[in-house]
Amino acid sequence: MNQAALKFNPRYPIPCEEVQRKLLLSMEAAEAVGSREMRCPICGFKVTDVPLTQTEVVYVKCRKCKFEGPLSPAYFRRMKRKNYAYTGPYQKRGMIR
Numbered sequence: 001m002n003q004a005a006l007k008f009n010p011r012y013p014i015p016c017e018e019v020q021r022k023l024l025l026s027m028e029a030a031e032a033v034g035s036r037e038m039r040c041p042i043c044g045f046k047v048t049d050v051p052l053t054q055t056e057v058v059y060v061k062c063r064k065c066k067f068e069g070p071l072s073p074a075y076f077r078r079m080k081r082k083n084y085a086y087t088g089p090y091q092k093r094g095m096i097r
Helices: 017-033
Strands: 034-038 046-051 056-062 069-072
Touching: 046 056
Parallel strands: none
Antiparallel strands: 034 046, 056 069
């Protein structure tokens, strides 16, 4: 097994070969999927990383503002900002400078 890729706390015994193999396989699968960070809706502090494919509810606790509750990755997704400002119903949109 590749001991350099797996880091363990020396206070605990080294896991058996089967557990190490499963850890390596799960690390490779996680790298292939990719992830994005979820931020607290109150203060914007980074709460956790979630896989891009996850749509289930995640229960989080913010260490900064102490918000605690469920967040859905489907609702708290970063959107690309447009460089246009809404100026009214009868005026053209202008660039934000």
